[in-house]
Amino acid sequence: MANVNCTVFHTQIASIMEVLANAAVAEICKVVDDDYAVFRLEITQSQKENRGLRRKLQLLEMKVARERAERIVRERALASRPSSVKILDRYREMARGEGHLTGGHKSFVKPAGHNTWRDDQPITVDEGSRTSTQHVIMIESADTGPGVKLERSEGEEDPRQSRDIQTEMAGVPPVAMQDPTTAPVQPRTQHSITEVSGTLNTVLKTETNTLTVTHRLLHTGSDHRSDPERLEPLGCPPAEYLPIFRQRTVHSFGDGDALDTGGNDPSCSYATEMDPGNMPLVLETQTDLSRGDWNRHSSSGYSEGCLDKKGEGLVVDEVTVKVEGDVPPTWNAANHLGDGHSRGRDFLDYRKSLETNPDVITHSPLHMLGDRDPESTSRGPSDSHGHVLFDQAQGGRATSGNSKEKRFLCMFCNKGFSCLQKVEIHQRVHTGEKPFSCTQCHMRFTQAGHLKRHQMVHTGEKPYSCTQCHMRFAQAGDLKRHRRGHTGEKPFSCPLCENRFSERTYLRIHQQKKHSTQ
DNA sequence: CTGGGGAAGGGGCCC
DNA sequence: GGGGCCCCTTCCCCA
Numbered sequence: 018m019a020n021v022n023c024t025v026f027h028t029q030i031a032s033i034m035e036v037l038a039n040a041a042v043a044e045i046c047k048v049v050d051d052d053y054a055v056f057r058l059e060i061t062q063s064q065k066e067n068r069g070l071r072r073k074l075q076l077l078e079m080k081v082a083r084e085r086a087e088r089i090v091r092e093r094a095l096a097s098r099p100s101s102v103k104i105l106d107r108y109r110e111m112a113r114g115e116g117h118l119t120g121g122h123k124s125f126v127k128p129a130g131h132n133t134w135r136d137d138q139p140i141t142v143d144e145g146s147r148t149s150t151q152h153v154i155m156i157e158s159a160d161t162g163p164g165v166k167l168e169r170s171e172g173e174e175d176p177r178q179s180r181d182i183q184t185e186m187a188g189v190p191p192v193a194m195q196d197p198t199t200a201p202v203q204p205r206t207q208h209s210i211t212e213v214s215g216t217l218n219t220v221l222k223t224e225t226n227t228l229t230v231t232h233r234l235l236h237t238g239s240d241h242r243s244d245p246e247r248l249e250p251l252g253c254p255p256a257e258y259l260p261i262f263r264q265r266t267v268h269s270f271g272d273g274d275a276l277d278t279g280g281n282d283p284s285c286s287y288a289t290e291m292d293p294g295n296m297p298l299v300l301e302t303q304t305d306l307s308r309g310d311w312n313r314h315s316s317s318g319y320s321e322g323c324l325d326k327k328g329e330g331l332v333v334d335e336v337t338v339k340v341e342g343d344v345p346p347t348w349n350a351a352n353h354l355g356d357g358h359s360r361g362r363d364f365l366d367y368r369k370s371l372e373t374n375p376d377v378i379t380h381s382p383l384h385m386l387g388d389r390d391p392e393s394t395s396r397g398p399s400d401s402h403g404h405v406l407f408d409q410a411q412g413g414r415a416t417s418g419n420s421k422e423k424r425f426l427c428m429f430c431n432k433g434f435s436c437l438q439k440v441e442i443h444q445r446v447h448t449g450e451k452p453f454s455c456t457q458c459h460m461r462f463t464q465a466g467h468l469k470r471h472q473m474v475h476t477g478e479k480p481y482s483c484t485q486c487h488m489r490f491a492q493a494g495d496l497k498r499h500r501r502g503h504t505g506e507k508p509f510s511c512p513l514c515e516n517r518f519s520e521r522t523y524l525r526i527h528q529q530k531k532h533s534t535q
Numbered sequence: 536c537t538g539g540g541g542a543a544g545g546g547g548c549c550c
Numbered sequence: 551g552g553g554g555c556c557c558c559t560t561c562c563c564c565a
Contacts, residue, residue, distance in 0.1 A: 436551055439546080446545075460543090466554065467543070474542075488540085494557065495540065502539070522560065523537070537565100544560075550553090 423433030425440040429447040434440040442464060445451065451461035453468035457475045462468040470492065473479070479489035481496040485503045490496040498520065501507070507517035509524040513532045518524040 434546090438552055443546080463544075464546095464554095466556085467545095469554085471543075490540080492542075494559085495542085497557090499540075519538080521558095525560095527537090539563100539565080541563085542561090545558085546556100547558100548554105548556080550555100 423435050425434045425437050426432065427434070427440055427443055427447070429444060432440075432443065434443060445463040451463050453463070453465050454461040455468060455471055455475070457472070460468075460471055462471060473491045479491045481490040481493050482488070483490075483496060483499055483503070485500075488496075488499055490499060501519045507519045509519070509521050510517040511524060511527055511532070513528070516524075516527055516531075518527065
């Protein structure tokens with residue numbers, strides 16, 4: 018009996034212990050679950066908050082970057098109006114001093130193993146080569162410190178990528194916002210500065226050097242006399258000869274089919290420069306028309322130089338006149354200006370025209386003349402000589418006035434011409450295109466007639482002889498000028514004094530030295 | 536400083 | 551409409 022009671026007692030004790038144990042376990046689990054839930058909730062809220070803050074930060078950075086880009090564009094538009102005729106050097110200096118924009122899709126390939134660029138360091142330009150090179154696209158203003166940098170990482174082909182802007186804000190290290198585990202968004206920004214160099218200082222230095230590269234691209238020219246080595250026809254042309262608004266693979270210059278390596282890129286860097294907003298693009302590189310023009314010149318038999326300098330030929334065909342469509346003019350030939358012979362005058366005049374006529378870059382130059390109201394015509398842009406559009410200028414030479422409708426407008430200065438060929442020739446003033454090259458020297462010309470006239474220098478031909486002396490001249494104008502020496506004619510009189518001069522140039526110099534108000 | 540020649544740039548006209 | 555010619559202009563260099 019006693020054993021039975023003991024057994025029952027033990028059983029009851031065991032049951033009670035089990036119940037208590039279960040209750041304790043349940044209690045513990047409940048507490049753990051509650052705490053875990055609270056903890057998770059807190060984590061979730063923190064993560065959510067972090068995402069929100071991160072998103073705000075990114076939006077803010079994007080906004081700042083856009084504003085900065087726009088401001089730089091405006092500054093650049095103002096700053097890129099040099100007053101000197103030495104456009105090449107001035108442009109180089111200006112680029113050093115103030116900085117320039119690079120093209121939004123321009124890729125500068127930094128030499129491997131270097132974190133910085135030197136000014137004299139050879140630069141290659143790469144586009145979509147999918148190599149293991151770094152593509153650094155920057156919009157930078159040197160005088161404002163670290164700026165907006167557009168960066169496309171290697172292998173990325175999405176043109177929109179270049180529109181992703183990362184701003185290097187002071188006190189906000191780029192890496193601080195990049196948590197690969199908690200921030201799956203914004204993968205683009207993770208191709209960050211560290212890809213360029215290790216430290217911020219190095220980044221800044223790199224950007225400065227990139228500026229050098231940029232201005233090299235901007236102030237290109239074809240001064241063959243001053244820099245004939247650039248004309249090596251077989252090697253890859255230097256970066257100076259690459260158009261800034263198109264990515265081109267330097268290795269493609271020898272391949273005619275590969276010229277338009279940027280053709281699949283619907284965007285254009287100059288759109289970023291001229292208007293970071295939604296300015297339509299008018300860049301017509303390597304269009305059929307221009308290509309045809311080039312081919313025509315190349316086959317004209319004037320010179321072998323037309324073809325064997327195909328690298329420079331890229332300079333030629335950047336601009337094409339379009340008579341239809343409604344696209345704004347986009348001056349895109351800055352990199353082709355500064356020719357030593359033209360002395361940059363036309364480039365400067367064009368810039369002046371931009372100053373005096375901002376509409377040049379804001380409305381289509383391709384309007385038919387008939388579409389222009391008289392007022393707009395009268396206030397139209399000046400030509401390279403400062404004359405108003407359609408004003409018969411050039412020394413008051415008698416013309417038939419508007420006998421021929423000037424339907425074709427220059428896309429740079431809006432000057433009107435009667436036919437497409439004329440405006441194409443004229444636009445070479447802006448583009449620097451010189452399709453006609455001398456076979457006996459490095460001189461190149463915009464017009465076939467100029468080449469023909471130039472070749473008399475080599476032949477020694479002087480068909481214009483003075484009837485009153487032994488002098489002979491290669492140009493009729495020279496003979497005419499010479500004859501004034503015989504006749505004593507001095508048709509140019511100073512309005513401020515009694516001096517008279519046989520040439521307008523003398524009068525002008527006289528006025529500058531004697532009657533200058535400055 | 537002026538004058539003169541060489542040569543190139545730009546553009547209009549004519550065929 | 552396009553090519554060639556011509557004219558005007560301008561810059562550079564030199565005497």
